[in-house]
Amino acid sequence: MNMVVFSGTTEGRSFSRALAALGAAVTVCVATELGAEEQGCADGITVRTGRLDAEEMTALLRGAALCVDATHPYAAEATRNIRAAAAAAGVEYHRLLRPASPLPAGSVVLADAARAAAYLADRPGRVLLATGAKELPAFAALDPARLYPRVLPTVAGIAACEAAGVPHRNILAMQGPFTKELNAALLHQFHIDYMVTKDGGAAGGFAEKAEAAARCGVQLIVLRRPDDAGEATDTILQRCRELL
Template identity: 60%
Template sequence: MKAVVFSGTTEGRQFSKILANLGVEVLVSVATEIGAEEQDENENITIHVGRCTAAEMTKLLHGASICVDATHPYATEATRTICEACETTGVEYHRLLRTESELPKNSIVFGTAAEAAEYLESTAGNVLLTTGAKELSAFKNLDIKRIFPRVLPTLDGIRACEALDIPHRNIIAMQGPFSLDLNRVILEQFNIQWLVTKDGGAVGGFMEKAKACEYCGARLLVLRRPRENGETVESILERCRELL
């Protein structure tokens, strides 16, 4: 049996390892080299690195019995493309969901990064952006001296910051998730008054950010997670065992 797992999250890596240990031939597709580095080595796991078009996903799905979409909860475009590829190939599709966080009562929630940026235009104080390099352009109208983006330590991450002329001293290039203590240190070091984040759940370190804001007196701005239907690890594993 062959399974294709579109990964990029902790759940995806863990799920791939469980499948491989069951004797399933697993093809794991990750968008970046960092995703490949995080994937455990296993003789039953093959890793494909790079963002895929629908046609490329269709090729990866050839001969597969099941496809598991374990991409990030906010990667809606990737999920749409994976669904299209599964419809084209007739491969069974399953969406692996990450549990949502309980948002702190004093957090400010927005539907998009653009809405959060518009809100911040009428405020003062430094802003820590932890929403990823792809969302940076939404904040281009803010004073760049206020912006402190925390991005992955990749060329793409740095280039996205440079495209907005963000000072290099403001760029925090690190790979998370981050502990409560490290979040606190960053907020204090850069005198952060606002932290913008997505709800990455427990494995994404969301509560560590929220608690650091509470400790340091910074305000937490959260981009609302897209609504979607999906399944737990246990339910998808049960289906995989049926197919074995």
């Protein structure tokens, strides 16, 4: 029985392996080569790499017993597309969503990256951007010399920083999640005043970022999660057992 998991996340990888262990034939879809590298190889799992349009998603899902959307909590557009494709294919859909984090007192919580950039526009100081390369264009109005983007160590990540005019010495190309100690070391090394991040939950190392910011006296700015409802891994796995 074939089941499709849209992944690229820590929870998606662990879920797909647990599902394969139940005896399902699992197709895991990831958008990038890095996602495929992190997914790795395992018995019972076929990895499909590359972004899919609506028609390709629908075609892939036809005949599947179940579709699980385990994409990032902030991948709102991907979730909309996956949900629509599952409906078009007539396939049962489940959203695997990592729990949100409690936000520390004193955090500045804003709706999106554009509002974070507006907040920072008249506040001097250095900014560590832990929001991903895709959000960099939102900060275009700020002096790029202020910005210290932490991006994945990929050609695309570096290219996004270059396109934004960020000096190469400011680019922090590394793959998380990171410990509290490493976060604090970066904040100290680059004399950071503000850290902008998303609530990636435990899997995204949110608590470690928040604790490091508090320790270093850095203002934490959190981009609010998109509204979404999901289920826990155990709940969806139980449904998979019923189908198998």
